[in-house]
Amino acid sequence: xxxxxxxVLILILTLVSLCPxxxxxxxxxxxxxxxxxxxxxxxxxxxxxxxxxxxxxTISGALKLPDGAIxxxxxxxxxxxxxxxxxxxxxxxxxxxxxxxxxxxxxxEALTDMVVALHQIENGELVSAAxxxxxxxEISQNSHLALRVIDEAIGKKARITLKANQPVRADQVxxxxxxxxxxxxxxxxxxxxxxxxxxxxxxxxxxEGDTIRVQNLTSLKEIPARVISATTxxxxx
Numbered sequence: 001x002x003x004x005x006x007x008v009l010i011l012i013l014t015l016v017s018l019c020p021x022x023x024x025x026x027x028x029x030x031x032x033x034x035x036x037x038x039x040x041x042x043x044x045x046x047x048x049x050x051x052x053x054x055x056x057x058t059i060s061g062a063l064k065l066p067d068g069a070i071x072x073x074x075x076x077x078x079x080x081x082x083x084x085x086x087x088x089x090x091x092x093x094x095x096x097x098x099x100x101x102x103x104x105x106x107x108x109e110a111l112t113d114m115v116v117a118l119h120q121i122e123n124g125e126l127v128s129a130a131x132x133x134x135x136x137x138e139i140s141q142n143s144h145l146a147l148r149v150i151d152e153a154i155g156k157k158a159r160i161t162l163k164a165n166q167p168v169r170a171d172q173v174x175x176x177x178x179x180x181x182x183x184x185x186x187x188x189x190x191x192x193x194x195x196x197x198x199x200x201x202x203x204x205x206x207x208e209g210d211t212i213r214v215q216n217l218t219s220l221k222e223i224p225a226r227v228i229s230a231t232t233x234x235x236x237x
Contacts, residue, residue: 026064026065026066026067027064027065027066028063028064030063032070032072033072033092033104034057034059036090037054037074037090037106041108044080044082045082045108048082048110049112050139051110051136052082052111053109054108055107055109056106056107057106057107058104058105058106059102059105065092065094065099065100068094069094070092070094070099071093072091072092072093073091074090075088075089075090076088082108082110083109084108084110084139085106085108087105087106088104089101089103089104090102109138110138111136111137112136112137112148113134113136113148114137114142114148114167114168115132115146115148115149115153115168116132116133116134116135116137116165116166116167117132117162117163117164117165117166117168118131119131119164120162121158121162122158123160123161124158126155126156126157126176127153127155127156127157127158127173128154128155129154131153132154134150142167145170145171146167146169146170147167147168147170147173152170152173153168153173155176156174156175156176157174157175158173159171159174175207175210176207177206178206178229178230179202179205179206179212179227179230181203181204182201182203183202184199184200184202184231185202185225185231186231186233187200187216187223187225187233187234188228188232188233188235189234189235189236194237198216198217199217200215200216201214201215201217202233203215203222206227207227209227210226211224211225223235
């Protein structure tokens with residue numbers, strides 16, 4: 001019974017087969033590989049609305065590859081979002097044969113507009129237009145929860161103290177409730193031809209646009225309703 005070759009030997013044979021054969025002239029392809037990686041990053045991040053710059057490309061060892069036309073295929077982790085540090089592989093092919101698998105480390109800077117506090121905003125304070133501004137910040141150094149639209153911060157209440165010159169995160173602010181649990185409200189149901197209003201009592205609190213539970217004081221049933229104002233909620237009709 002034949003014994004299979006050890007895995008280590010198989011790997012060595014594979015590596016040898018990928019090296020240029022004796023008599024072939026070798027060319028330094030370092031810049032070609034760097035250009036291919038840069039083009040890949042540019043394509044990967046196109047349309048994201050970021051300012052992207054390849055900060056560093058690290059290639060181990062000399063890049064001596066066979067003379068002649070070479071095609072490069074970039075293999076990156078599927079979960080990579082296009083910024084920060086990542087290890088990728090560059091497959092160099094000549095006449096459809098892989099002549100080298102090149103490990104590369106890439107460091108990508110990506111900047112995008114974020115909502116930033118102009119000064120310290122205390123816990124419980126309402127955020128106004130004078131409190132925040134849009135600044136470009138690096139994505140890799142900030143939470144994915146950082147707000148990207150200034151209107152998502154203005155008019156909301158700080159849940160914690162917001163530090164000056166720091167991006168504001170979505171979990172650091174909250175809508176100000178217009179309707180509070182237990183208060184009396186007007187329940188409105190309407191369509192193009194009919195409008196019905198009844199008195200109700202809020203069973204939960206909510207900001208404008210939130211859906212809360214309200215009790216119809218005529219039928220005593222609890223139903224979901226959308227907050228329209230500080231005194232009015234609307235139900236589907």
